[in-house]
Amino acid sequence: MKQKDIGDILGGALMIGFGIFAMIYAQRYSFGSVSQMGPGFFPVVLGGVLAVLGALIILPALARPGPDLEFNxxxxxxxxxxxxxxxxxxxxxxxxxxxxxxxxxxxxxxxxxxxxxxxxxxxxxxxxxxxxxxxxxxxxxxxxxxxx
Incomplete structure (x- = not known):
C-alpha cells in the first residue's frame, strides 16, 4: 500500500490547530451577535472556518496516495x-x-x-x-x- 498524502494531512492539521487556537484565544473577548459584532466575533468565526477548511483538506488526503516528502x-x-x-x-x-x-x-x-x-x-x-x-x-x- 502506498503512503498517504502526508503533506496535505499535515497542512490540514496545522490549519485545524490554528483555527482552534484562534477560537479558544478569542474567548477572552465578547462575542456579540451577528447584528452587533463584538471583538471576539471575527476571530471565532474565522478560526472555525479555518478549522473546517483544514478538515476538508485532510479528508480526501486520507484516501489518496501522496508523493514522498522531501525536507529541505x-x-x-x-x-x-x-x-x-x-x-x-x-x-x-x-x-x-x-x-x-x-x-x-x-x-x-x-x-x-x-x-x-x-x-x-x-x-x-x-x-x-x-x-x-x-x-x-x-x-x-x-x-x-x-x-x-
Missing part, C-alpha cells in the same frame, strides 16, 4: 531567516527596505531566480505592501529608514 533545511533556514530579518529591520529601516531585504533573503532559497529576478520580485512586493498597508489600510508604519 536550506529553504527552512532562508524563509525563517527572512521573517526574522523583517521583524528586526521594520522599525529602523522602514517598510520598503525591510520588505525588500526579507524577500531577497527568502528568494535566495530558490536557485531558478536570477539576481535581477529577485530584485524585481522584491521591488514589486515592497510596492504592493506599501499600497496595501500605507495607502489602503493607512497604517502608521515607517516607510523609509529614519532620517529620510
Amino acid at each position: 533545511w536550506k529553504t527552512l533556514f532562508f524563509v525563517i531567516g527572512a521573517i526574522i530579518v523583517f521583524a528586526f529591520t521594520l522599525r529602523p529601516l522602514g517598510l520598503i527596505v525591510a520588505t525588500m531585504a526579507a524577500v531577497l533573503l527568502a528568494a535566495s532559497a530558490e536557485r531558478k531566480f536570477s539576481l535581477k529576478g529577485r530584485v524585481l520580485l522584491a521591488a514589486g512586493i515592497a510596492a504592493l505592501v506599501f499600497v496595501i498597508f500605507r495607502v489602503g489600510l493607512r497604517m502608521n508604519i515607517p516607510v523609509w529608514p529614519r532620517g529620510f
